Amino acid sequence: MTEKYHRWYSPNLNTHLEMLVFGDRGFPVILFPTTRGRYHQNKDFGLIESAKWFIDEGLVKIYCPDTIDDRSWYDKGIHPADRARNYTWYDKMLVNELVPWAMHETGVGQVAMAGCSFGGYHAANFAFKHPEKVAHLFSMGGAFDIKMFTDGHYDDNIFYNNPVDYLPGGNQHELWQMNIILGTSEHDICKDYNIQLSNILAQKNINHWLDIRPFAHHDWPIWKEMFPHYLSTIK
Template sequence: MTEQYHRWHSHNLNLDLEMLVFGDRGFPVILFPTTKGRYHQNKDFGLIDSVKWFVDEGLVKIYCPDTIDDRSWYDKGIHPADRARNYAWYDKMLVEELAPWAMHETAVGKVAVAGCSFGGYHAANFAFKHPEMVAHLFTMGGAFDITMFTDGYYDDNIFYNNPVDFLPGSNKPELWQMNIVLGTSEHDMCKDYNIRMANILKEKNINHWLDIRPFADHDWPIWKEMFPHYLSTIK
């Protein structure tokens, strides 16, 4: 499996970001790490190995970027308005830098986004905000309500980066064209978040798959079963 390391300066964040890329062709998949995880986390915990066949066959090319969790939602040392503003810049980086990079390299007009746990939030937020750029959304043990990190503060940056708030009022037609999988499990601490999100999608008649796996916890073993299954739905 081919692996490339990239480091670049994001003009949106005024920060250097790092990323691993697996594969040399195929549908572009942006795969986010879990809470405060680094760009190498999904490799370290075996999630990349679980989909080695898809990469080796040239079906997908997987982009594993850094996040800025410790500068945004998880930074308790700054005001919630600053946490939200920093995340809005991260979202702008994805729109203007990373997603176009992945689409250009693979000559594919849209990306897939995926992630486990808090990585599922990053993936869902991007997909639901920018469905014109996303063909597939795969979340595994995700949670989708960011207000738990905002200490009761609320503004437009929070609203537009909180899928359970902005999605009900969104009528972007590409939402109804997306392949959406919400993966959770019987003992997942985030199961209720997935059920809530599925109900929002159901109310809007947006096709999706709420995949609740039995006898499993919020942990890597079940995510490593889910991810290859979900990649197999890319057409």
């Protein structure tokens, strides 16, 4: 399994970012870490190993970037408006830097977005904001209402980064073409968020799979079962 390390200067964020990339060809998958996790977290906790067969067979190429959780939603030292504004710049980085990079390297015109826990939020938010760029969404144990991090403040940047608020009004035709999987489990602390998002999608007649696994908790063992299963749905 090939692994490459990248570090680059992001003009959108005015800082350097780091990333690991696994594989040398295949469908591009952008895989986010969990809360405050670094670019190497999904490797460290075995999620990449669970996808080894797909990588070795050249079916997927997985990009594991840093996030800016500590400078956005989790930064209690700045005003919520600044948290949301910083995250909007992160979204611009994904749109203008990382996603075009992955598409160019693989020669594929869309990407898959994936992540566990808060990584599921990153994946879902990008997919629903930019469905023309996303063919597959794999969220595992995600939560999708960012207002829990905004201390009662609300503005346009919060609205447009909060899927449960903007998705009901979404009308891009690609939403109805996306392969959407919301993975959760019987004892997942985020199960209700997944049911809520599933209900929004169902009200819009957007096809998706709400995968509620029995007995499991909000933790890596079930995510390592889910991830290769979901990758198998990429056509």
